[in-house]
Amino acid sequence: MKRLNAIFLMLCALYAVPAWSLHTVKGIIKDKETHPVIGASVIIRSLQDTLNHKGCITNENGQFIIEKIESGKYSIEISFIGYTDYRQEFELDQSLDFGEIVLAENTMLLDEVVVTASMVKRFADKKEYKLTNIEKEQYSSALSALEHLPKIQVIDQTVNSVDGKAVKILINGIPSTPTDLSVISSENISKLDYYTQPPIQYSNMGLGAVINVITKEKHNGGSVGINTQNAVTTGFGNNAVNFKYNWGNSQLGVTYNINYRNYNKRILDEDMSYAVGGITYQKQKNGKKSPYAYEQQMAEISFNNSKSDNYIFSTKLSFNSLNRRRSSAQDIISTVNDRVFEKIGQSSDKDKYISPALDMYFSKTFNAKHELTMNFVGTYYKSDYNYQYSELSDGLTDFETATDINLDKYSLIGEAIYNYNMKTAQLYVGSRYMYNNSTQKNLSSNNHTLTNEIYSYIGVTGMLGKKFNYSVSAGVNGNIFTTIENKEYKFVYFRPQVKLSYFIDESSDLTFNYEVNTDNPAVSSLTYNPYYKDANYLFAGNPNLKPSNNHDLSLSYFKSFKKFVLNAEVAYSYDKDAIAPVFQSDDTNIIETFGNLDNAQNMKASLFLQWYPFSNNILRLRLYSEVFHQINAFGNEKWNHTGYSFIPSINLAYKKWGVSVFYQTEKKSLVGQTMKTIPSMASVEVSYSPIKNFTLTGGIRYPFYDSWKQITSVSGTSLLQRTETERIINNANMVYINLVYNFAFGKNKPNLKLKMQNKDKDSGILNRY
Incomplete structure (x- = not known):
């Protein structure tokens, strides 16, 4: 909390006048509910000479301390927005502790x-x-x-x-x-x-x-936090529990998290048509209710040790796992050159992984101007994927396909960044290295993929006068890929970033941003692993993928009124060699794979509004809307799409009760030669907090819906027409309960020096992978 501490010391110094005695005045400022009032102004003023005064602001515990005050008669004056000013006269001939001072709320100003x-x-x-x-x-x-x-x-x-x-x-x-x-x-x-x-x-x-x-x-002692969300109408849950214990400068934590789904009404429909070798294939697959389930778990133990304005050390050891199963039964009407067949389709796919990870973080400050931060992350994945699909005609297998993938993957990520803080600017230099080594165990040879990436950058951010903020940086991205075919590819990209902001007034600003980024292909995209989706339609990875190079530009306007926030933005992106799903043909099969598009362009205009219509701020209204236009180019093909999104929400909070209403429209967007939807979603929640740090919420999701629904279709190619509709009926009108409870035990740290409690734990450094 360095910034808060710095402000505290500066304000105390500004109010200080020399030649006063060594008496000390201290106390704690709280509101009527005994919560500390942070940032309140405290002034000790001499009654003999009102120009003779000292002061400071309260820290995060509501505490203040003012030292070196002569004997005499004084007044203490305390003020904070939303509260009535407090004033009391006193005579000082020794150090004085006011204890707890309670500020009364100023209802006339509460709305501000x-x-x-x-x-x-x-x-x-x-x-x-x-x-x-x-x-x-x-x-x-x-x-x-x-x-x-x-x-x-x-x-x-x-x-x-x-x-x-x-x-x-x-x-x-x-x-x-x-x-x-x-x-x-x-x-x-x-x-x-x-x-x-x-x-x-x-x-x-x-x-x-x-x-x-x-x-x-942090307090000497511990805390326990529980956050559970479970449906009562179907198998749905997101649950987390955490224990932390603090002593001295150290903290030990243990966290367990499990997210699960267990549905029995998943329906997968599919319409498909393509021609290969002069033969036209058409299929209409009507799904039946089928199961879908998964359990995703995380167990973590963490240790932190820190000293304000000096260092932070954090290490986390976690174990992650996923076990997902889904199957589908379908009635199929198949047409081959106008000949019609009736079939039954059955599919099953299972994927699971276990993944331990170690994350170590260290930040050290030198002389308040220099800061060095390092992060190391090591991860191991052992994953298995099994897919089977068959079509039966008159009880006999007419078509079947299967794939079985077993993958071991090791990754190492290391980054170091150095910051130098100047009077009006900050200089930073950093470098990040990423290493991935994966082996496909189900293949006896040509089963190894290796990727190396190093990203080095230098930049400066700061102010020009009081109105202009700038951030300018340059980076170089180097990539080396070794594919399962033992081919090596090397790529180097220059990545500049420029951000310029103009502060129009205290509550509004205009920001321009331009940056160049790279997107590296995932190991799963580089792995070939072919399997058939239909008799002459297969899916395969692409070992010859290369990174894409993306240029992003945006112009944003932000305005904050007393009760109203407005944020408007226009943006444009140009993605050269964009990695995306594409379709090809070898005159024998239709091949679905990942390819590098010639380019993908996206133009967007968005508007965010937030409004508190009442003086007591019990109601908050939000609206986000956007319209966008996409253009993709691949070979001789060029296709486009115009879409929109509309997300309103309402939040009502009155005393111990709360009501939240949320809605978002379906959003369609191009992803390569596919059109994918983000499903429409709605929810209503009612919450109640009977005691401190305990909240019970009841909600309903997808009210008046018949299902959760996601649609994926082919776009931008004449090789294949295909639309897949996935529905989960269990999610419709899903009722759930959310329980959140936090409690702490122990006591505050000994108050050896108030300035130790006044430190800001914000390291000011941002680096995460």
Whole structure:
């Protein structure tokens, strides 16, 4: 918490005047519900000379301490937005502890507490949000509290931006996950650092934002967090439990998370038509209710040791596993050159993996200007995939296909970044190395794939005057692929990034961003592994894939009023050699594979609105909408699509009750030579918090729907017409219960020096893989 501590010391120094005695005045500022008031202004003023005064602001525990005060008569003046000013006269002839001072709420100003710009601080590369105690009570956990941030949505213990992009989570500067946040009380949040334009080290991850959650000072003792979400109408659950114990500068944590699905009404329909060798094949497959289930588990033990403004060390050892099964039964009408056959189709696919991982993180600060951060991640995957499909005619097998893949994969990721903090700018230099070694055990030879990537970068970010913010960086990406055919490919890309922001006034800004990224093919895409989907239609990987090179430009306008937030953006991307599904023909078979498109272009305009219509802020209305146009080119083919998305939501919070309504339209978009949909979704939730740190929520998902539905179709090629519709009827009108409970035990750290409790644990460094 370096920034908070720095502000604390500066303000104390500004108010200070020399030649005072060595008496000390201290105390704790709280509200009527005994929550600490963070950032309150405290001034000690001499009654003999009102110009003679000292002061500071309260830390994250609501504490203040003012030293070196002469004997005499004084007044203490305390103020904070949303509360009535406090003033008391006293005579000082020895050190004085005021104990707890309770501020009364100013109901005339309460409507300004949440949304005024004073609760949002703007920095060169981020916005800092502080939640009031009233706001924290509206959220069941630190994870759900992220929805306080513009354009962030939380569903099923996952965090995304409203445009569907992933969000990277840090806790006190340490790489973390949404699961970690789901078992932390919202009351434990000190502030939220919101990076809407991820720094260069995140630029090739497709992120919509980076969020660093700064928590309050750790206590000596422990905490337990539970977050369970389980359906009562079908097999659906997301559950996490966490235990943490703190002592001195150290913390030990244990987390277990299990997500499961167990459905019995999955239906897979498919219409397909293609011609090969002068023969036309057509199939209409009507699915029957079939099972679908999986269990995804994570067990983790973590250890952190840190000293404010000095170092952070964190290590995590985790074990991850997945076991997924699904099958499908279908009635088939098959037509071959106008001859009609009736068949029964049966498919089964199973995939599972186990994956231990070790994640080590270290950050060290030198002389407040220099900071070195290192991260090492080692991961092992042992995965198995089995797929079987058969068609029966009159009880006899007419067609069957199968594939069995066993893969061992080792990966190492290491990154180091150095920061140098100047008066108005920050210089950073970093390098990341990634190594993947995979062996396909089901093949006796030509079964080895090796990838190496190194990414080095240098950049500077800072302010030009008070209105302009800049961030300029340059990186070089080098890739070496060795395929199962023992062919080696080398690629080098130059990756610049430029971000320019103009601060129009205290509550509005205009931001331009341009960056170049690379997208490397996944090991699964490089692995050949052919198998037939139909008699003359097969799927295979492509060992000859190369990385794609993506150019992104965007212009964003942000405006915050007292009760209203507006964020408009226009963006354009040009992806050369985009990696995407494509279809080919060898005159014998139709081949579905991954290829490098000539280019893929995307133009988008979006608008985000947020409004608190009432003075007590019990109601929050949100709306995100976007329209986009895509153009893909591959060989002699060129195709396009125009789509849209519309996501409104309503949140009502009154005392211990809450109501949330969410809806999103179906979104269709091009992915290579396929058209894929993000399904429409709706939910209604009612929550109740009978006691502190305990929230019980009941909800219904997909109300008035007949199923969850996702459609994938072929687009941009005449080789094949195919539409696949997957439906899960179990999800329709699904009723679920969410229970969140957090409790702590132990006591505060000994108050040896107040400045030790005033430190900000924000490392200020962002690097995660």
